[in-house]
Amino acid sequence: MPVLELKDVKKYYKMPGGGQYEALRGVSAKFDAGEMVAIVGESGSGKSTLMNTIGGLDSDFEGAILYEGKNLRDFSQKEMVNYHKKSIGFIFQNFNLIPHLDLIDNVSIAMTLSNAEVKVRRQRAMELLEQVGLKEHMYKKPDQLSGGQKQRVAIARALANDPDVIIADEPTGALDAETTDVILNMIRDIAASGKLVLMVTHSDKVASHCSRVLRIDRGQIVSDQEQKPLDHHPQARTEVKIQQMSWFKAVALAFKNMKAKMSRNVLVATGMGIGIMSVILMLSLGKGVTSYVSGQMTTYSNPLVAEIQKTSSQKMRQQGMQAQQTGNSAALAKQQQKNMASLSGTSSASAFSKKDLKKLQKIAHVKKLQKGYSAISLGSNQLKLGKKTASMIYLKTVNDGIAKSEIKKGRLPKAGKNEVMIDSGSADNLSKKILGKKVKASLQIGTKTVTKTVKVVGVYEASGSGQVSTLLLPYSDLAKIFKDNGLTLKPNVVYLTATDKQYTSSIKQAAKDKGFAGSMQEQMTEMFDSILNVLTYVLTAIAAVSLLVSAIMILVVLNISVVERTQEIGVMKALGARRKDIRRIFSSEAFLLGLASGIIGVALTWLLSLGINHVTQSAFKATVVSLTPQYALTGLVISIVISMIAGILPANHASKLDPVEALRKE
Numbered sequence: 141m142p143v144l145e146l147k148d149v150k151k152y153y154k155m156p157g158g159g160q161y162e163a164l165r166g167v168s169a170k171f172d173a174g175e176m177v178a179i180v181g182e183s184g185s186g187k188s189t190l191m192n193t194i195g196g197l198d199s200d201f202e203g204a205i206l207y208e209g210k211n212l213r214d215f216s217q218k219e220m221v222n223y224h225k226k227s228i229g230f231i232f233q234n235f236n237l238i239p240h241l242d243l244i245d246n247v248s249i250a251m252t253l254s255n256a257e258v259k260v261r262r263q264r265a266m267e268l269l270e271q272v273g274l275k276e277h278m279y280k281k282p283d284q285l286s287g288g289q290k291q292r293v294a295i296a297r298a299l300a301n302d303p304d305v306i307i308a309d310e311p312t313g314a315l316d317a318e319t320t321d322v323i324l325n326m327i328r329d330i331a332a333s334g335k336l337v338l339m340v341t342h343s344d345k346v347a348s349h350c351s352r353v354l355r356i357d358r359g360q361i362v363s364d365q366e367q368k369p370l371d372h373h374p375q376a377r378t379e380v381k382i383q384q385m386s387w388f389k390a391v392a393l394a395f396k397n398m399k400a401k402m403s404r405n406v407l408v409a410t411g412m413g414i415g416i417m418s419v420i421l422m423l424s425l426g427k428g429v430t431s432y433v434s435g436q437m438t439t440y441s442n443p444l445v446a447e448i449q450k451t452s453s454q455k456m457r458q459q460g461m462q463a464q465q466t467g468n469s470a471a472l473a474k475q476q477q478k479n480m481a482s483l484s485g486t487s488s489a490s491a492f493s494k495k496d497l498k499k500l501q502k503i504a505h506v507k508k509l510q511k512g513y514s515a516i517s518l519g520s521n522q523l524k525l526g527k528k529t530a531s532m533i534y535l536k537t538v539n540d541g542i543a544k545s546e547i548k549k550g551r552l553p554k555a556g557k558n559e560v561m562i563d564s565g566s567a568d569n570l571s572k573k574i575l576g577k578k579v580k581a582s583l584q585i586g587t588k589t590v591t592k593t594v595k596v597v598g599v600y601e602a603s604g605s606g607q608v609s610t611l612l613l614p615y616s617d618l619a620k621i622f623k624d625n626g627l628t629l630k631p632n633v634v635y636l637t638a639t640d641k642q643y644t645s646s647i648k649q650a651a652k653d654k655g656f657a658g659s660m661q662e663q664m665t666e667m668f669d670s671i672l673n674v675l676t677y678v679l680t681a682i683a684a685v686s687l688l689v690s691a692i693m694i695l696v697v698l699n700i701s702v703v704e705r706t707q708e709i710g711v712m713k714a715l716g717a718r719r720k721d722i723r724r725i726f727s728s729e730a731f732l733l734g735l736a737s738g739i740i741g742v743a744l745t746w747l748l749s750l751g752i753n754h755v756t757q758s759a760f761k762a763t764v765v766s767l768t769p770q771y772a773l774t775g776l777v778i779s780i781v782i783s784m785i786a787g788i789l790p791a792n793h794a795s796k797l798d799p800v801e802a803l804r805k806e
């Protein structure tokens with residue numbers, strides 16, 4: 141049985157303006173193993189078209205090309221892939237070696253596509269390179285070889301899977317006379333070993349080396365001439381296991397491809413990495429700042445106690461905004477005064493009336509109501525010990541909200557004894573051994589500054605990461621100071637103790653429903669939270685835009701890569717790469733780019749966080765960037781997903797390239 145049989149093969153090309161061109165007009169021939177057939181003819185006579193149809197690169201023909209009794213036109217996709225892998229070997233005029241792979245990888249690429257083990261394929265590639273006399277060059281890249289050497293590598297590659305048929309399209313067309321002889325002898329040897337060699341040539345001299353010459357003219361065989369047969373020396377066939385390429389091998393190939401364009405890929409990955417960095421940084425900054433702020437704001441943590449204020453700062457802000465909007469400058473000025481007064485605790489609007497206290501007392505599950513006073517001052521309340529001064533931002537009255545665990549040293553101040561408690565930060569500032577010391581307190585009471593000597597009996601540390609300097613004294617003591625100065629102290633904060641901690645939040649809610657507000661700390665935390673949220677959204681949106689830009693960049697780079705490697709894709713298809721394999725290689729490149737970008741992004745964020753945190757630590761003892769493993773992982777995943785999405789189009793485009801067109805590309 142002949143190896144190949146052509147029966148009335150016709151091939152039509154569609155013309156761009158409509159109509160069709162008949163490139164093959166009923167070609168019939170039989171080819172046997174061990175033949176070396178020269179296909180000769182004028183340029184444009186249809187030689188390459190015939191080779192492409194026989195080679196299974198173009199199945200769109202009429203008639204039959206029978207291989208092992210089956211028409212190529214009827215091959216399933218899998219059969220065609222196996223035909224390329226196992227039955228056909230291609231040798232091209234312009235060698236078509238893959239420039240970024242060394243010779244051993246170039247020769248073994250067909251075996252890689254057949255999923256052969258590394259050891260097996262390297263062994264076989266070395267044997268083949270030895271056979272073509274290039275073993276010592278096996279780690280060179282194609283660029284480092286002469287034309288003849290390149291063609292020898294291409295011959296070794298064509299033989300890798302030990303095919304039945306070798307299709308050589310002008311294999312000596314680009315070589316000088318001497319090299320031509322070497323290559324021709326090699327090809328003769330291949331045919332003599334029992335393979336069918338079909339070789340397109342323009343040269344009569346080359347044709348004279350063959351055992352048969354087939355002349356084509358305008359798509360038809362015009363002569364079929366037998367010449368001197370070859371001296372056959374059949375060789376044992378190599379058993380080659382054909383499988384489909386695994387994902388792992390696609391990733392390995394992609395990695396090699398990417399190494400070839402290292403600097404470009406590093407640049408792209410860095411660009412994308414910066415986008416990823418901005419996202420992770422925003423998330424980490426958001427978390428870091430929020431926990432810093434809430435740490436600052438957490439002062440008391442007795443879970444039984446709800447701190448209630450008369451008016452919410454938000455309400456005041458709203459009133460301020462209204463005044464601003466109406467353009468009423470007198471109203472605005474008044475509102476601002478009110479705000480200041482409320483903060484400093486001197487506002488009458490923020491004081492609870494007796495009626496208010498009754499209302500609050502009536503809330504369900506309230507066990508105890510405790511009057512309190514809280515004022516913020518910037519610089520006017522101070523403690524002095526010797527030459528040291530501590531500025532107290534908060535002036536507060538002792539209350540049940542203070543958890544026992546927060547009292548680090550000493551105890552709560554007792555009423556009527558001029559005792560105070562201060563926060564640990566201020567305590568450290570004044571003296572390491574502050575307990576029991578008498579300090580001079582200057583307090584802003586109404587419009588006066590009152591000086592009083594008080595004894596520090598306790599030091600507390602609020603839960604959370606930070607705290608604001610605070611002076612605490614009993615309510616009755618403060619009331620007395622007010623009275624001594626002709627003023628009446630009115631509570632501007634109320635502490636409601638619940639019968640059980642499960643009721644604390646419902647008590648807070650009930651108070652809010654009655655028109656009161658939560659603690660200043662809570663309000664400020666909420667305000668900061670909402671500002672931070674808005675900020676985080678805005679910054680994340682900006683980061684998202686930079687990610688979009690990165691995605692487009694990856695899309696462009698992968699597209700360029702497909703265009704640059706069109707010929708390579710053609711070769712891979714000729715060697716039996718499935719669409720899926722090509723798609724996998726390019727998707728793997730996108731994956732690797734995404735992974736590299738993600739790693740760069742995380743590394744950059746980490747470096748930046750070290751820098752930023754160092755600065756903020758020394759400036760305000762705060763860690764503002766909190767890069768968690770979850771954020772790092774999120775960054776990595778986002779990077780890989782975006783990159784792979786950007787890679788879908790180029791990978792699909794590459795997988796759909798027509799091998800004939802791709803190989804024709806210069």
Ligand SMILES: Nc1ncnc2c1ncn2[C@@H]1O[C@H](COP(=O)(O)OP(=O)(O)OP(=O)(O)O)[C@@H](O)[C@H]1O
Binds near residue numbers: 181
């Ligand atoms: N894709 C195509 N679309 C339309 N016509 C085509 C296409 N490819 C080839 N042809 C035409 O088919 C004919 C045969 O082309 P082919 O490339 O097979 O010739 P050839 O004998 O190999 O030529 P050469 O020796 O110059 O390589 C030519 O007239 C060519 O213009």
